[in-house]
Amino acid sequence: MADPAPRKAIRVEGLRKCFPTPDGKSETEVFGDVWFDIHEGEFVCLIGHSGCGKTTLLNILAGLDKPTDGTIIVGDKEIDGPSLDRAVVFQGHALMPWMSTMKNIAFAVTSRWKNWDKAKVRAHCQKYIDMVHLTGAEEKRPSMLSGGMKQRVGIARAFSIEPKILLMDEPFSALDALTRGSLQDELVSICKATHQTSFMITHDIDEAILLADRIVLMTNGPEARVCEIVKNTLPKSRTRQNMHTDPNYYPMRNHLIEFLVNRSKSFRDEISAATYDPRNPPVVEPAASPDRAA
The missing domain is CATH 3.40.50.300 (P-loop containing nucleotide triphosphate hydrolases)
Structure with missing residues (x-):
């Protein structure tokens, strides 16, 4: 068949x-x-x-x-x-400059799953941070990241909302x-x-x-x-x-x-x-x- x-x-x-x-x-x-x-x-x-x-x-x-x-x-x-x-990855990273890597991604995650507790949100975000090889940069703000790292955060954020x-x-x-x-x-x-x-x-x-x-x-x-x-x-x-x-x-x-x-x-x-x-x-x-x- x-x-x-x-x-x-x-x-x-x-x-x-x-x-x-x-x-x-x-x-x-x-x-x-x-x-x-x-x-x-x-x-x-x-x-x-x-x-x-x-x-x-x-x-x-x-x-x-x-x-x-x-x-x-x-x-x-x-x-x-x-x-x-429908998630979008823009030409620019479009990150919120006052938020860390973890918080930029968590902002998207909590928008999709409003009832998740903090531990579940953090674990979910960490999965995608690790996926784009940014482990160790969780608490860094965009001003502390290179251009490539910022785009990695944008990609992780887009994938995180599945x-x-x-x-x-x-x-x-x-x-x-x-x-x-x-x-x-x-x-x-x-x-x-x-x-x-x-x-x-x-x-x-x-x-x-x-x-x-x-x-x-x-x-x-x-x-x-x-x-x-x-x-x-x-x-x-x-x-x-x-x-x-x-x-x-x-x-x-x-x-x-x-x-x-x-x-x-x-x-x-x-x-x-x-x-x-x-x-x-x-x-x-x-x-x-x-x-x-x-």
Whole structure:
């Protein structure tokens, strides 16, 4: 018997977002007619140039902003505002500076489980502090932590409320390469262990290849659209150290670079060719030729 189809955790249906022009007489469409799904336990990345509305789209997913048109269904319910079932890791750490590591995480935990006693809250927080390798920094305030450590606290805080969906807005973009790589490895490990449904915005192609099961490609804004959805053809066992040795790595990477350099700008020509259905964006699987793969 075939395995049942994975359940859809998120359905983005006909999403459109406009902002008024400075004179207030008209509006500019940032993106429109956006359709895609995210399955339970899946890690999806979104790539696109600045100005295509990536952060705006994530804010709508988080319930922090509202679309002009369209809807987002989480589970079987249309979202209407923020929810503890959707945790967000922002570009900045967004920690409360007067609180310690433990208290920043406990603030989130007690928001979700209001009836827990202090001992249970502390034990739960400690589990996630240990998970992101911050043991010993429990009582340190953000001013005493490095940039990478602050982001670890933000990640621990997001995971601590055990959300159904984790939303990330370029959480490692401001970090040095070594720290970013270390946090990517931790995120891979945590998501594998928890089967966390995740949606992440990134500009980093190699980050997307490492983390994502599928990669959503957005065209340039304004009037951005989903160009296509790329299925990651590298094995799930990939790591930063070995993924470049897989025969599908360079076809995948070259496809994404070609999109960012050329196709993201020329996509309107593809739409005019009447071969594009926004409800069913094309799914591609870049892979090496059989001769090369062998």
